[in-house]
Amino acid sequence: MDKIVILGTGKAHVTECYNSCFALCDGEECLLVDGGGGNGILIALKKADICWQQIHNIFVTHEHIDHLFGVIWAIRLISFEMLSKKYDGDLQIFCNTEVYDRIIAICQMTLQSKMFSLFGTRIFLHRINDGETRQIMNYEITFFDIHSSAALQFGFSAKLTDGQKLTILGDERFDPACVNYVYGSDWLLSDAYCLDSESCIFHPNAIHHSTVKDACQAAQLLHVKNLILWHTEDTHIYERKNLYEAEGQQYFSGNLYVPNDLDIIEL
Numbered sequence: 590m591d592k593i594v595i596l597g598t599g600k601a602h603v604t605e606c607y608n609s610c611f612a613l614c615d616g617e618e619c620l621l622v623d624g625g626g627g628n629g630i631l632i633a634l635k636k637a638d639i640c641w642q643q644i645h646n647i648f649v650t651h652e653h654i655d656h657l658f659g660v661i662w663a664i665r666l667i668s669f670e671m672l673s674k675k676y677d678g679d680l681q682i683f684c685n686t687e688v689y690d691r692i693i694a695i696c697q698m699t700l701q702s703k704m705f706s707l708f709g710t711r712i713f714l715h716r717i718n719d720g721e722t723r724q725i726m727n728y729e730i731t732f733f734d735i736h737s738s739a740a741l742q743f744g745f746s747a748k749l750t751d752g753q754k755l756t757i758l759g760d761e762r763f764d765p766a767c768v769n770y771v772y773g774s775d776w777l778l779s780d781a782y783c784l785d786s787e788s789c790i791f792h793p794n795a796i797h798h799s800t801v802k803d804a805c806q807a808a809q810l811l812h813v814k815n816l817i818l819w820h821t822e823d824t825h826i827y828e829r830k831n832l833y834e835a836e837g838q839q840y841f842s843g844n845l846y847v848p849n850d851l852d853i854i855e856l
Contacts, residue, residue: 591615591749591856593778595848596633597625598819600760600782600798601655605823606850607633608655609760611778614639615727615750621647622757624659631662637851641667642676646725649684650759651742652691661695664712668704671711680712683723683732687741689716717743736764739797746770749856760820762799763807774813776856779804781818781847784825784836791822801833805841815844817854 592614597607608625610633621644624630634641644667649660660682670676684692692714696705708714717723719734729748734741735758744767746756753775760780763771771777783791785802793800799807801818808816818833825832833847846854 591751591753593755593776593817593854593856594619594637594639595819595850595852595854596630596637598821598848598850599823600820601626601653603823605826608659609820610656610659612637612639612644613728613747613755614643617643618645618726619643620726620728621660621663623648623650623656624661624663626655626658628659628662630659631666633850637853641670645678645680647680647682648725648730648745649682649688649692650744650757651685651737651740652688653740653760656760657688657691660692661699664692664696665700665704668700668707668712671707672703681725682712682714683717683725684714685734685741685743686716689714719743731770733767733770735759735761736766737761737797744770746774749775751856753856755856761797762793762803763811768811771813772811774811776815776817777808777811777813778817778819779808780820781833781837782820783822784832786836801836802840805837805839805845808843809841813841813843815846816841817846817848819848 594612599606610623610625612619717732722731744759755776756774757778781804782793782798785800830847
């Protein structure tokens with residue numbers, strides 16, 4: 590059965606949880622989606638009981654450090670395992686052209702030359718385009734530009750092994766230009782930066798993010814069946830689930846999930 594392992598649920602500056610990233614797993618293999626902001630990805634994967642040998646594919650939504658830097662740590666560890674002959678196969682990384690350039694530059698500056706030499710031989714970066722479809726693991730994945738005004742950012746829509754449609758919007762609010770990719774999703778992962786009642790505190794609209802109300806209203810109009818809210822603030826970390834569900838259920842009639850770090854959602 591396909592499942593999502595939520596490795597982190599928080600926005601950039603959180604301290605009570607890890608930055609937003611997850612693994613989409615089909616049993617044996619896992620697609621890592623973003624890596625959070627640092628080597629906390631190593632801890633998260635260990636706690637989730639996901640070993641590096643299960644990860645041969647990574648997708649990076651955009652260049653912001655709370656999504657990209659954990660991927661650099663993943664590349665460092667996997668390249669070390671490759672050189673130690675403890676990692677079979679190759680690593681495929683999918684990203685937009687801006688992220689591609691950042692990964693090359695950061696790895697060239699920070700990795701040992703023997704690790705960086707694996708690029709192009711066992712570590713492969715793939716530039717993705719808006720509307721492009723690729724077969725990754727058992728999934729048919731279509732990438733799309735989310736039309737961010739902050740940084741070039743892509744989400745994706747995946748056809749799961751049982752035919753369900755899973756969509757991730759990246760970490761920004763839904764843009765109507767993406768309607769064809771999102772409409773009718775069985776599962777949708779959406780940014781929910783804060784409660785709508787606390788917009789005056791967090792000012793999500795000014796930084797391209799959604800409130801719980803925004804995300805739930807959009808999902809309702811898009812006929813989404815199951816909505817997962819993440820990329821949140823952490824001032825309500827222990828009450829977050831109850832508070833977000835209480836607000837969200839006023840605007841969304843489907844199944845609403847407000848996961849904590851390391852939660853597993855069976856799809």
